[in-house]
Amino acid sequence: MKIFFHFSVVGFSNTYLIGNTGGGDAILIDPGHMDIELLKLIEDNNFYIRHILLTHRHPSHTEGLRILMKIYDSEIFANSPFIMDYKVKTLSDGSIVNLSGIQVSANLIPGHSSDSLVYKIQDALFTGDVLMAGRIGSTKSSLSRSLLIRSIQERILPLNDNTLIFPGHGTPTTLFVEKMFNSDLKLV
Amino acid sequence: MFDFIRCNHVKCDNFSVTNCETCYLHAADKENLHHQLVKTLTKEKKLGSFCLTHGEFNDLDLSECRLYACKFSHATFKNVDFNNSFIQLSFFEFSTFVNCTFEEITSKYSVFAGSVFKNCSFSGSDILHSNFSGIDAENLNFNDSDLYFTNFSSAKLNNVSFKDCNLKKTDFYLSERHEVSFKYSNFEEALFTREDQQ
Numbered sequence: 029m030k031i032f033f034h035f036s037v038v039g040f041s042n043t044y045l046i047g048n049t050g051g052g053d054a055i056l057i058d059p060g061h062m063d064i065e066l067l068k069l070i071e072d073n074n075f076y077i078r079h080i081l082l083t084h085r086h087p088s089h090t091e092g093l094r095i096l097m098k099i100y101d102s103e104i105f106a107n108s109p110f111i112m113d114y115k116v117k118t119l120s121d122g123s124i125v126n127l128s129g130i131q132v133s134a135n136l137i138p139g140h141s142s143d144s145l146v147y148k149i150q151d152a153l154f155t156g157d158v159l160m161a162g163r164i165g166s167t168k169s170s171l172s173r174s175l176l177i178r179s180i181q182e183r184i185l186p187l188n189d190n191t192l193i194f195p196g197h198g199t200p201t202t203l204f205v206e207k208m209f210n211s212d213l214k215l216v
Numbered sequence: 217m218f219d220f221i222r223c224n225h226v227k228c229d230n231f232s233v234t235n236c237e238t239c240y241l242h243a244a245d246k247e248n249l250h251h252q253l254v255k256t257l258t259k260e261k262k263l264g265s266f267c268l269t270h271g272e273f274n275d276l277d278l279s280e281c282r283l284y285a286c287k288f289s290h291a292t293f294k295n296v297d298f299n300n301s302f303i304q305l306s307f308f309e310f311s312t313f314v315n316c317t318f319e320e321i322t323s324k325y326s327v328f329a330g331s332v333f334k335n336c337s338f339s340g341s342d343i344l345h346s347n348f349s350g351i352d353a354e355n356l357n358f359n360d361s362d363l364y365f366t367n368f369s370s371a372k373l374n375n376v377s378f379k380d381c382n383l384k385k386t387d388f389y390l391s392e393r394h395e396v397s398f399k400y401s402n403f404e405e406a407l408f409t410r411e412d413q414q
Contacts (some may be wrong), residue, residue, distance in 0.1 A: 029219075030265075031285070033305055033325045035345060035365075040385075051335055108280075151220035151231075161329075162369035162389060164348050166414060188229055192307070197365045198387075201345035205309055205329040209350035209370040 029130060031194070033070055036061035039088030043192055044154060045069055053078035053128035056102075057147065057154050058095060058196055059092030059192060067099070079127040081114075082106035084141040084157025089196055105138060107143035118167060119145060135183050139176020140165030146184065152192045153203070160195040161205070164212040170197070180213065219265075230286060231267045241270050257281055310348075329367075349387075378403075389413060 032045040035215055038061040045066075047054030051074025059066070059080060070077060077100040082090055085108050093112055096102065104116045105125070119125065121136035133148045140157045144165070147154040157165035168175040189204035206213060223232045223239035230239035233249060243249050253268055257278055267287040279299040285307040294314045302325045310330040320340040327347040337357040344364050350373045361380040369389040379399045383406040398406075407413050 067375050199345050
């Protein structure tokens with residue numbers, strides 16, 4: 029399995045391209061913006077975007093769908109039934125699916141948004157805006173923040189310390205790094 | 217990306233060394249493994265999708281190396297020359313770097329968090345989207361570097377120089393800074409508070 033990282037200055041968001049060595053069908057996580065660099069990354073590695081995973085419905089994670097869906101015949105997966113008029117295959121808490129030959133498990137971690145999913149592929153965790161290097165996602169109320177912290181505590185912190193974390197914004201990290209240095213989690 | 221295969225030693229959670237059944241700590245022939253890796257790094261100067269954690273590397277010339285998706289966590293590097301290297305999506309967290317030079321490197325999406333740096337230099341480098349959170353640094357030089365979106369949150373920085381750097385969106389939230397210089401750098405575009413991060 030290969031993971032490619034793409035950063036877009038539009039929304040300052042991260043998009044992840046995941047596929048098998050040698051190309052073929054691939055997964056794209058959170059296409060916040062579709063630009064020529066991302067297209068080149070996909071095509072130069074002989075990938076075809078068969079599946080798109082969205083961590084949540086906010087525009088900085090979904091805007092790229094408009095162009096992507098004109099280029100590729102992709103299936104979209106998220107926790108909402110529709111995103112930007114595109115029909116979505118709904119994943120719920122605990123869903124496990126096999127996409128592009130890669131097993132993906134989804135966990136619902138509400139708080140930043142009600143539809144926030146994190147995706148686990150082997151020992152890589154794609155956390156969207158739930159957990160980022162040094163902080164947790166923003167919330168609209170103290171209740172939502174409590175819900176987010178509790179969900180992270182119950183669903184993410186018990187994972188293996190070596191888990192690699194690929195967030196929707198900012199740098200990659202690992203679960204143990206976050207346990208040690210994430211000030212938001214120290215309040216847990 | 218390296219394969220996420222666990223060490224087959226009982227109760228060991230480390231990832232195994234690429235193409236081995238155990239992690240480096242539990243390898244039967246550590247010396248040979250180490251030798252092979254050093255040979256590859258110094259001769260071929262290119263390594264992709266490779267995992268070898270807890271290793272010790274002394275007095276090596278790894279200049280102009282290209283590392284992609286490598287994992288060298290909990291490693292020790294002493295007197296290692298990484299000058300002009302290209303490091304992408306690689307993990308060096310909780311490692312120790314003493315007297316190492318990383319001058320004019322390109323580091324993208326890589327993780328050095330929780331590491332100890334003593335007498336090291338990253339001057340003239342492009343260090344983009346890289347994670348230095350929680351590092352313990354003493355006598356460290358980032359002069360003339362682009363540190364766009366790089367994260368130093370919760371880091372302990374003692375005698376660290378960021379002269380003439382691009383610090384746009386560089387995160388220093390909750391960092392402890394003693395004798396840190398931002399001379400000629402755009403520190404007003406860096407993030408120092410929770411409000412800056414929003």
